Amino acid sequence: MTDIVIESFETAKGNVFGDLLTERTARRPLRIGLVTVGFFEYWRMFPVTLKENVTADMTKVRERLAQELSGEELVWPGLIDTLDAAEAAGRLLAERQVDFIIYAAGTYCPDYMAIQALEHVRHVPVLLFNTQHDNKIDLKTNYENILRNSALIANLQLAATFRKMGWYPDLKVVVGAIGDEEAYHEMGTYIRAFKAFRELRQTNIGVIGHVFRGMYDFEYDKTMIKGTLGPNLIAIQMDHLLERFREATAEEIGAVREEAEGRFNIVGLGADDIAKSARLAVALRNTLERFRLDGLTLLGQHYVEQKTGTTPYLANTLLHEESRYVVNTEGDVHGLIVMMLMHKLSGKVPAYAEWGEYDEARNALLMVHHGFADPSYARDRSAVKVNRSPEQWGLQGAGFGFEYTLKPGTVTIAHLIIDAEGYKMLILKGEALDVPDNIPCEEITAVVRVEKPIKAFLRDLITEGFAHHCIIGYGDMTGELSHIADLMKIRKVIY
Numbered sequence: 071m072t073d074i075v076i077e078s079f080e081t082a083k084g085n086v087f088g089d090l091l092t093e094r095t096a097r098r099p100l101r102i103g104l105v106t107v108g109f110f111e112y113w114r115m116f117p118v119t120l121k122e123n124v125t126a127d128m129t130k131v132r133e134r135l136a137q138e139l140s141g142e143e144l145v146w147p148g149l150i151d152t153l154d155a156a157e158a159a160g161r162l163l164a165e166r167q168v169d170f171i172i173y174a175a176g177t178y179c180p181d182y183m184a185i186q187a188l189e190h191v192r193h194v195p196v197l198l199f200n201t202q203h204d205n206k207i208d209l210k211t212n213y214e215n216i217l218r219n220s221a222l223i224a225n226l227q228l229a230a231t232f233r234k235m236g237w238y239p240d241l242k243v244v245v246g247a248i249g250d251e252e253a254y255h256e257m258g259t260y261i262r263a264f265k266a267f268r269e270l271r272q273t274n275i276g277v278i279g280h281v282f283r284g285m286y287d288f289e290y291d292k293t294m295i296k297g298t299l300g301p302n303l304i305a306i307q308m309d310h311l312l313e314r315f316r317e318a319t320a321e322e323i324g325a326v327r328e329e330a331e332g333r334f335n336i337v338g339l340g341a342d343d344i345a346k347s348a349r350l351a352v353a354l355r356n357t358l359e360r361f362r363l364d365g366l367t368l369l370g371q372h373y374v375e376q377k378t379g380t381t382p383y384l385a386n387t388l389l390h391e392e393s394r395y396v397v398n399t400e401g402d403v404h405g406l407i408v409m410m411l412m413h414k415l416s417g418k419v420p421a422y423a424e425w426g427e428y429d430e431a432r433n434a435l436l437m438v439h440h441g442f443a444d445p446s447y448a449r450d451r452s453a454v455k456v457n458r459s460p461e462q463w464g465l466q467g468a469g470f471g472f473e474y475t476l477k478p479g480t481v482t483i484a485h486l487i488i489d490a491e492g493y494k495m496l497i498l499k500g501e502a503l504d505v506p507d508n509i510p511c512e513e514i515t516a517v518v519r520v521e522k523p524i525k526a527f528l529r530d531l532i533t534e535g536f537a538h539h540c541i542i543g544y545g546d547m548t549g550e551l552s553h554i555a556d557l558m559k560i561r562k563v564i565y
Contacts, residue, residue, distance in 0.1 A: 422541060
């Protein structure tokens with residue numbers, strides 16, 4: 071029997087490496103444990119309806135959480151009202167290997183009940199849901215109903231005990247009645263943030279080349295990124311990409327070229343421009359797959375573009391539209407991490423742009439993108455145009471770039487930077503305005519209105535010292551990103 075020689079991915083010819091996982095980390099639903107408590111002593115004091123009502127209340131919590139967290143796995147051991155029930159619940163939660171705990175009291179319950187259950191899953195973060203049956207006081211109530219709404223006593227007692235014991239220093243608390251939709255949305259926002267943060271720590275990001283010279287705002291430290299933000303950074307040599315570029319088959323190139331020519335309005339590009347872009351698209355995809363990468367950033371200017379004679383913009387656009395991989399350029403690793411987070415939160419890869427000129431009347435900014443984004447972001451899909459790349463960085467020919475203006479809608483803009491005090495995250499909610507005709511600048515553009523007066527906003531943005539790139543995702547993800555910054559234990563600047 072011949073032993074298999076295991077080599078580094080840098081030199082191996084096969085697909086099994088000693089320094090990369092053979093299989094990608096499987097993405098699975100979160101397992102969320104729901105711990106609900108009552109108190110056996112009260113059932114005998116109010117035997118007719120109290121236990122029944124408390125159980126019904128906690129069942130409604132479970133049902134509404136299951137709706138809010140659709141796609142995740144909710145583990146509910148039932149109502150805990152004795153120490154034996156707490157022990158059984160804790161064992162079940164440990165056996166199911168839950169990732170997160172939501173705790174809710176249905177009435178007053180001594181702290182030892184929850185502690186008995188939680189001891190089995192001490193490493194798992196906890197969100198405490200302070201809830202009650204109604205969101206108003208019944209001035210003609212009786213004592214049984216007061217007990218039904220007495221969870222606040224239990225929660226204050228438990229949270230104080232956590233403090234004394236040193237448990238859950240980052241305890242998250244949400245307050246709302248059982249029928250309060252805002253409360254469930256708040257819990258869902260936090261859970262989605264937690265899941266994105268958790269998955270980010272399992273991702274592999276490839277880097278081809280380096281940060282563009284002079285862009286000190288993008289410079290990074292691999293150790294700081296792993297320790298603070300989470301992803302693994304893997305340096306991919308240019309030779310690996312060029313090898314995939316040379317090995318791309320006529321059939322692979324033809325398939326990409328046929329797709330591009332069939333779907334996009336290509337203006338002023340020659341057959342060789344399209345063919346080279348298609349070849350690079352094949353090479354980038356094969357590089358991502360070979361090295362089990364989830365995302366990749368590359369230096370285009372006078373590097374990849376000079377060595378391949380084309381831009382990666384067709385490749386990036388097709389990959390983003392497929393929504394499996396996240397890619398960008400100029401070595402913007404921090405921007406790529408924000409893109410990956412927004413992708414995990416929204417299911418769509420966001421756009422990657424630069425800050426542009428301002429408009430006082432519209433209280434808006436012109437954002438300019440570097441020639442690639444998911445075409446579904448265009449206001450008019452039929453108006454998407456492919457033309458030359460306006461910035462000629464060592465190209466042989468015209469390159470390949472997209473031109474269109476992003477559609478109207480609520481957007482979230484974000485980025486990361488590390489400064490003298492450590493990491494911080496920019497988080498901004500804006501409104502992409504309706505621009506009827508594409509701005510004819512041979513690039514992708516957006517006009518985004520912000521809430522703060524535009525000149526004051528720009529003054530603050532510049533003074534704060536954020537990077538010159540920004541990531542634009544559709545929808546309001548400000549709450550999730552704020553929670554993620556807290557989970558990363560980094561500063562955040564929210565506009």
